[in-house]
Amino acid sequence: xxxxxxxxxxxxxxxxxxxxxxxxxxxxxxxxxxxxxxxxxxxxxxxxxxxxxxxxxxxxxxxxxxxxxxxxxxxxxxxxxxxxxxxxxxxxxxxxxxxxxxxxxxxxxxxxxxxxxxxxxxxxxxxxxxxxxxxxxxxxxxxxxxxxxxxxxxxxxxxxxxxxxxxxxxxxxxxxxxxxxxxxxxxxxxxxxxxxxxxxxxxxxxxxxxxxxxxxxxxxxxxxxxxxxxxxxxxxxxxxxxxxxxxxxxxxxxxxxxxxxxxxxxxxxxxxxxxxxxxxxxxxxxxxxxxxxxxxxxxxxxxxxxxxxxxxxxxxxxxxxxxxxxxxxxxxxxxxxxxxxxxxxxxxxxxxxxxxxxxxxxxxxxxxxxxxxxxxxxx
Numbered sequence: 585x586x587x588x589x590x591x592x593x594x595x596x597x598x599x600x601x602x603x604x605x606x607x608x609x610x611x612x613x614x615x616x617x618x619x620x621x622x623x624x625x626x627x628x629x630x631x632x633x634x635x636x637x638x639x640x641x642x643x644x645x646x647x648x649x650x651x652x653x654x655x656x657x658x659x660x661x662x663x664x665x666x667x668x669x670x671x672x673x674x675x676x677x678x679x680x681x682x683x684x685x686x687x688x689x690x691x692x693x694x695x696x697x698x699x700x701x702x703x704x705x706x707x708x709x710x711x712x713x714x715x716x717x718x719x720x721x722x723x724x725x726x727x728x729x730x731x732x733x734x735x736x737x738x739x740x741x742x743x744x745x746x747x748x749x750x751x752x753x754x755x756x757x758x759x760x761x762x763x764x765x766x767x768x769x770x771x772x773x774x775x776x777x778x779x780x781x782x783x784x785x786x787x788x789x790x791x792x793x794x795x796x797x798x799x800x801x802x803x804x805x806x807x808x809x810x811x812x813x814x815x816x817x818x819x820x821x822x823x824x825x826x827x828x829x830x831x832x833x834x835x836x837x838x839x840x841x842x843x844x845x846x847x848x849x850x851x852x853x854x855x856x857x858x859x860x861x862x863x864x865x866x867x868x869x870x871x872x873x874x875x876x877x878x879x880x881x882x883x884x885x886x887x888x889x890x891x892x893x894x895x896x897x898x899x900x901x902x903x904x905x906x907x908x909x910x911x912x913x914x915x916x917x918x919x920x921x922x923x924x925x926x927x928x929x930x931x932x933x934x935x936x937x938x939x940x941x942x943x944x945x946x947x948x949x950x951x952x953x954x955x956x957x958x959x960x961x962x963x
Contacts, residue, residue, distance in 0.1 A: 589629075590710035591900045592703050594696045595619065596638040599716055602689040605681050609852060610730045614886035617917070618715055621894040624910035627901060636703065638696035638714070640688070641738070645698060648741035649734055649766055654725040658732060662687035674727035690733040693717055697735040700877045701742055704837065711876045711900045715893050718841040718881030720760040721787065729758065729786060736879055737766040740839055744772045748836040751776065751874075753826065755865060756843025756881040757853040759790030759806065763841075769800040774833045774961070776826060778818070780846075780855050781808040781945070792952045802960030805829060807949055810942040811854040814934040815861030818846075821946050822865060825953055828963045830872060838874045842866070843881025844892040848932040852884045859891045859929050866896045876900075887920050891927055 595615075604610050619635075628634035646655055657675065660667040664684030666676045674680050693716050700712035720736050721729030740750050740763070752767070754760030754777040767773035775796075782788045796804040807825055809818065830838065844850075846857040869876070878900065883889035898905045907926045914925045924930045934942075954963075 591897075592707075592709050592712050593622075593635040593897065594638050594699045594703070594712060594714045595635040595716070596692060596696070598638070598692060599689070602683070602685050604683060604730070608681060608730075609884045611884070611886050614883065614889040615716055617886055617890040618893045620916070621890045621909070621913055622897055624913035625894060625898065625905055627894070627897055627903065636699060636712075638692055638699055638716075640691040641694035641698055641733075645738055645742060646694065646733060648745065649724065649737045650722075651725045658687045658690060673725060679730055680727040680732065686732060693719060694733045694735040694738055697739040697877070697879060698742065700879075701739045704875045704877060705743075711870075711878060713878040713897060713900060715880040718756065718843060718879035720754060720756065720841050720881065721758070721762045723762050723765055728762065731762065734762045734766065736760075736839055736841055737763045739877060740773055741766065743837055744770070748772075749833070750774070751830050751833055751835040751838045752841070753830070753838060753869070754778070754841040754843070754881075755846065755862075756841050757845040757850065757855050758785060758843070758882060759787055759808075760841060761787050761789050764790075764794070764804050764806075767800065768796050768804055769798045771799050771803045774803050774805070774829065774835065776805040776807070776829060778807040778809065778822060778826075780813075780853055781810055784811055785853055792949055792956070795957060802957050805953060805957055807953065808945075809855065809949075810945045812856050812934055812938040813942045813946065814856045814939070815858055815864070817939070817942055817946055818855070818857055818861060819864055821950055822868070824950050827868065827872070828958070829961050830874075832961045832963045835874060837877060838869070838872065839877045839879065840869060841879050841881045842893070842896055843883060844889055845882035845884055847883075847885060847888045847892070847929075849885050849888060849930065850883065852882070856932060856934055858932065859888065859895055859927060862892050863895045863899060866899045870899055887917070888929060891929055895927060
C-alpha cells in the first residue's frame with residue numbers, strides 16, 4: 585500500500601453550514617479554506633471522492649466521556665436558544681455561544697473523529713486526519729474554550745474500551761486540559777501537552793507538577809513554554825521530551841491534536857512558531873511510524889490554518905510541496921494573502937532578551953520532566 589493510500593482525510597461540506605457567530609474567533613470558514621488549498625496543490629487522490637464523508641456520532645459514544653444531563657442540555661440548545669441554567673454547563677458565554685445547530689455541529693465533529701478511529705482500526709489505514717476535530721477543552725458536563733463535545737477524548741475512550749494503549753499528543757497553544765482530565769488516573773493513555781505557560785494564557789493549567797494520579801501518576805506530561813518561544817527552542821524541547829516518552833510507552837495508536845495557534849501571527853496567543861517549524865514537528869511524528877489519528881484544533885489566523893494543515897497533510901502523504909502557493913489559490917484569496925503568497929508565510933524573529941528568558945524556563949521544565957516522569961515511563 586502506497587503512502588498516499590495509507591492516509592485518509594475525513595471531512596464533510598456540512599461543516600460549513602454552521603457558525604459560532606460573526607464576531608467569534610473560531611471561524612468555521614478556515615476548514616473550507618484549508619480544503620481549497622489542499623485541492624489547489626493537487627493533494628486529493630480521487631477527484632470524485634477526495635475524502636471520507638463524516639457522519640454524526642451516536643449518543644452512546646458521547647457517554648464514554650460526557651454526562652447524560654449535559655448531552656440533554658446540548659440537544660435543547662440546538663435550536664439556538666439558551667436552555668434554562670445553560671450557564672451551569674458553560675453555555676452562552678463569549679467563548680461558548682449558543683447557536684443554531686450547535687448539537688448537530690458537535691455530533692458531526694465527533695463523528696468525524698470516530699470515523700478516523702474506524703479507518704485505522706477497520707479499514708487498515710495508517711493515518712486518518714480530521715481537520716475539524718481536536719476540541720480538547722470540553723469536560724464531562726461543561727463546555728469550555730470553544731469546545732462542546734471533547735472529540736479527542738471520546739475517540740480515545742473508544743479505543744481504551746477495547747484495551748488499546750494510546751498516546752495523546754497535543755501541540756495546540758492551549759493546554760489540553762479536557763483530554764488530560766478524562767484519563768488522569770489511568771496508564772492506558774499517555775497524555776503529553778506542549779503549550780503556552782498557564783500563567784499567561786487560558787485555561788491557566790498544564791504545569792509539570794500535574795502528572796496524573798493513582799495508576800495514572802506519571803502518565804500526564806505537561807510542557808509549559810514561555811511567550812515568544814520560537815521554532816528552534818520549541819523543536820529542541822519537543823525532541824528532548826516527546827520521542828523518548830512515546831518510544832518507551834510504545835502505544836497501539838497515537839492521537840495528535842495539531843492546533844496551529846502557536847504561530848507568531850495568531851491573534852489569541854503569543855508563541856512564535858512558523859509553518860515550517862510546525863511542519864518539522866509533523867515530520868517527526870510521522871517518522872515514529874505508529875497508527876495515527878490526527879486532529880485539527882486551534883488556529884485563529886485562518887490563512888495560517890490553511891497553510892499549516894495543508895503542509896501537515898502533504899507530509900502525511902509523503903509529498904514535498906513548493907513554497908509558492910498555486911496560482912489558482914492566489915487568485916481566489918489575494919486579499920487575505922497580502923504580500924506573502926507562500927506556504928511558509930511571513931518571516932518573523934525573536935528578541936534576544938526574550939529568547940534568554942524563554943530558554944531558561946524551557947530548560948527547567950525539561951529537567952523536571954526527565955527527573956519525575958522519565959523513570960516512571962521507563963525512558
